[in-house]
Amino acid sequence: MSANRWLATGNYFTTYKEEQRIFFTALDRLICAFFLTALFIWPFFIELDSKDMLVIDNILVAVIAILGLNLVTGFAGLISVGHAAFVGVGAYTVACLSRVIGDQHVLITHAWPLMIMLSGCVGAIFGGIVGLPALRLKHLYLVMATLSFQMIFEWTIGFMNFFNQGQTIFVGRVFWFTGQVGRKEHYLFWYYALLVAVVLCAFAVRNLLRTRHGRCLVAVRDNDRAADAMGMHPGFTKVYAFALAGFFAGIAGAMHAYLYRGVGMESFTLHHSIQYLAMTIVGGLGSLSGSFFGPAAIMMLDLQVEKLAEWAVHFLPPGMNLATALRPLSFGLVIVLFLMFEPRGIANWWRILRSYVKLWPFRY
Amino acid sequence: MSYFFQLVVSGIVVGSIYALSALGFVLIYKSSRVLNLAHGQIIATGAFISYGLTVWANVPIYISFLLSMIITFFLAMSVEKIFLRRLIGEPIISVIMVTIGLMSIIDGLIYLTPFGSENFSFPPFLPQQPITYAGVSISYTQLMGVIITFVLIGVFSWFFKKSTVGISMRAVSDDQLASMSIGVSVPRVFGLAWATAGLSAAAAGSVIGNITGLNFDTLHAFGIIVFPVVILGGLDSLLGAVVAGIIMGLIQQFASGYLDGNWGLYGTAQVLPYILLLVLLLLKPHGLFGTHEIERV
Numbered sequence: 291m292s293a294n295r296w297l298a299t300g301n302y303f304t305t306y307k308e309e310q311r312i313f314f315t316a317l318d319r320l321i322c323a324f325f326l327t328a329l330f331i332w333p334f335f336i337e338l339d340s341k342d343m344l345v346i347d348n349i350l351v352a353v354i355a356i357l358g359l360n361l362v363t364g365f366a367g368l369i370s371v372g373h374a375a376f377v378g379v380g381a382y383t384v385a386c387l388s389r390v391i392g393d394q395h396v397l398i399t400h401a402w403p404l405m406i407m408l409s410g411c412v413g414a415i416f417g418g419i420v421g422l423p424a425l426r427l428k429h430l431y432l433v434m435a436t437l438s439f440q441m442i443f444e445w446t447i448g449f450m451n452f453f454n455q456g457q458t459i460f461v462g463r464v465f466w467f468t469g470q471v472g473r474k475e476h477y478l479f480w481y482y483a484l485l486v487a488v489v490l491c492a493f494a495v496r497n498l499l500r501t502r503h504g505r506c507l508v509a510v511r512d513n514d515r516a517a518d519a520m521g522m523h524p525g526f527t528k529v530y531a532f533a534l535a536g537f538f539a540g541i542a543g544a545m546h547a548y549l550y551r552g553v554g555m556e557s558f559t560l561h562h563s564i565q566y567l568a569m570t571i572v573g574g575l576g577s578l579s580g581s582f583f584g585p586a587a588i589m590m591l592d593l594q595v596e597k598l599a600e601w602a603v604h605f606l607p608p609g610m611n612l613a614t615a616l617r618p619l620s621f622g623l624v625i626v627l628f629l630m631f632e633p634r635g636i637a638n639w640w641r642i643l644r645s646y647v648k649l650w651p652f653r654y
Numbered sequence: 655m656s657y658f659f660q661l662v663v664s665g666i667v668v669g670s671i672y673a674l675s676a677l678g679f680v681l682i683y684k685s686s687r688v689l690n691l692a693h694g695q696i697i698a699t700g701a702f703i704s705y706g707l708t709v710w711a712n713v714p715i716y717i718s719f720l721l722s723m724i725i726t727f728f729l730a731m732s733v734e735k736i737f738l739r740r741l742i743g744e745p746i747i748s749v750i751m752v753t754i755g756l757m758s759i760i761d762g763l764i765y766l767t768p769f770g771s772e773n774f775s776f777p778p779f780l781p782q783q784p785i786t787y788a789g790v791s792i793s794y795t796q797l798m799g800v801i802i803t804f805v806l807i808g809v810f811s812w813f814f815k816k817s818t819v820g821i822s823m824r825a826v827s828d829d830q831l832a833s834m835s836i837g838v839s840v841p842r843v844f845g846l847a848w849a850t851a852g853l854s855a856a857a858a859g860s861v862i863g864n865i866t867g868l869n870f871d872t873l874h875a876f877g878i879i880v881f882p883v884v885i886l887g888g889l890d891s892l893l894g895a896v897v898a899g900i901i902m903g904l905i906q907q908f909a910s911g912y913l914d915g916n917w918g919l920y921g922t923a924q925v926l927p928y929i930l931l932l933v934l935l936l937l938k939p940h941g942l943f944g945t946h947e948i949e950r951v
Contacts, residue, residue, distance in 0.1 A: 363747065367747075369746070369747050369750065422936075423932070423935050423936055426935075426936065426939065427935055427939060429746045430689045430746060430750065431885075431935055431939050433689060433750060434881050434885055434931060434935060435931075435932060435935050437878075437881060437928075438881075438882070438928035438929070438931040438932045438935075439932070441878075441924075441925065441928040442925055442928050442929060442932070445921060445924055445925035445928075446925075448921070449919075449920045449921045449925075560878070564754055564758075567751060567754070568751070568754070568755075571747075571751055575747070614765045614770065614771075615762050615763070615765035615766040615770065616762065617762070618758040618759070618761040618762040618765065619758070619759055619761075619762025619763065619765075619766075620762070621755075621758045621762075622754075622755040622756065622757065622758025622759035622760075622761070622762060623755070623759060624755075625751055625752070625754065625755030625758065626737060626752055626755035626756065626759065629741070629744075629748050629751055629752050629755065630737075630740055630741070630752075633744070633748060
């Protein structure tokens with residue numbers, strides 16, 4: 291590499307290895323390190339009440355799920371309308387175990403990282419199974435297949451006694467080295483746990499996309515026949531993409547279960563699947579940074595709309611619930627407007643901003 | 655035995671409602687290859703318009719049905735013009751997501767009205783006494799629904815077979831480029847497809863509203879249940895929609911009549927269509943009457 295290790299301007303890649311590095315410049319690395327440190331230490335300076343902390347935790351859970359959905363829908367181009375069901379599979383793995391062995395069992399409370407990994411694996415298995423129709427089907431038929439998985443999942447949970455018919459199944463409080471995580475620090479603790487998980491998952495995805503298998507996903511999305519001719523196996527790649535999505539969804543689900551200390555049907559409905567898809571689109575299909583922007587944007591929007599509805603209550607006739615109306619309305623408008631005017635999502639704005647800064651002394 | 659026949663009769667009633675709901679869905683798919691996930695919401699809109707006209711504006715009920723069909727005709731046409739027109743040629747996920755967005759928008763708009771939170775029912779205008787024959791009974795509203803379904807399906811089949819507009823719509827669904835070259839306005843056909851779908855959705859909504867009462871959740875659920883129906887019938891076949899709708903209605907009625915309560919199973923009617931959908935997708939994705947055009951990977 292040339293002498294200038296700090297600016298992207300004027301640097302050209304001379305080997306493939308150089309091109310595939312995670313950080314192109316030392317500045318990138320520094321910014322990333324700084325950003326991560328900031329994410330880890332801000333709770334020491336700013337005290338948030340548990341309600342706000344829960345919002346942030348929710349965003350992080352969604353980020354993990356969206357990383358998976360972006361792999362399958364964004365990078366591999368397979369539309370999945372059943373992502374909430376995969377998240378549900380992860381959550382119900384923890385819930386079932388806690389139902390069988392008791393919610394205070396040492397496996398649930400002490401070995402929770404193991405449980406989260408296990409849920410990821412169960413999610414991956416389900417993802418692989420649901421991905422099987424992808425061997426034969428494309429596009430909108432796949433929409434139907436994943437939709438029917440979502441419906442079958444909802445029915446299984448809602449009507450089986452084993453799953454408490456969709457009512458809450460409790461999951462015990464976890465233990466950390468310092469003892470049981472109490473009520474006060476619960477959300478803070480899970481903020482850190484989730485942050486670590488998000489960082490690990492994001493790096494895993496970033497790394498995957500540098501490797502042969504990750505590039506396979508993109509190749510199959512762009513043209514599966516060409517990919518086939520290049521010696522890739524489109525069928526395997528598609529199932530594999532679904533399994534990966536299931537893995538991330540499973541992790542997200544398990545963490546959701548621990549975060550809420552219980553699992554209920556209402557968090558894994560078709561509506562949530564659609565919300566996940568919307569997050570992916572608003573964030574930017576097929577971009578890693580979009581997986582962070584999307585959930586944050588949609589959840590913040592939801593929050594602001596709720597605040598607006600609370601504020602507007604004073605001006606409206608009593609009994610009218612504006613939030614139930616404004617939420618879907620704003621949600622739908624955001625999806626439609628993004629698709630019409632910025633199909634590449636918020637990640638595109640981020641890209642433009644980055645290249646502006648990167649080339650800074652020069653005009654973008 | 656009369657239990658069996660009762661299930662058959664109610665299966666046919668439910669099935670013809672499904673057929674009517676699926677009709678609009680198939681119309682849109684057939685001409686513009688758009689998977690319209692907002693169809694349930696359009697059905698609900700049609701039903702609410704016809705209720706509003708009947709009860710609040712005191713329009714005679716038959717005329718209000720017709721009026722709601724006409725209003726929804728133009729509403730759906732403008733929906734196509736505003737939202738879908740820009741997305742011609744975009745990747746399929748964008749188009750699907752726009753209909754999902756549309757679904758949310760209509761949801762929000764309906765929640766702004768009283769229909770979102772309360773239940774209404776049409777004023778009865780047919781004799782309340784059910785027709786009973788050999789232990790099997792069917793109410794006049796249900797009979798009316800079945801008749802409306804078959805009349806509408808007949809009208810639509812005629813429309814597609816004989817009328818110039820119908821033929822141009824079929825031409826567009828067959829080959830857009832070729833039909834454009836012989837002077838068919840493809841965007842106009844897309845608009846018309848949405849409009850006719852809106853019309854049939856309003857009819858479906860009015861029929862459902864009369865049979866089950868006006869509940870937003872029940873009404874927009876019909877937008878999801880049409881998926882198994884249209885896949886079973888073949889995504890682009892009108893006849894398929896009818897046959898599959900009735901088959902699906904029968905399956906659901908038999909499931910809830912014979913399976914529920916036995917072997918610890920409940921609510922099987924809700925899940926069987928989707929299991930069938932999954933199996934069909936794996937074995938016969940083009941359905942009973944659909945065009946074979948699935949690509950293998």
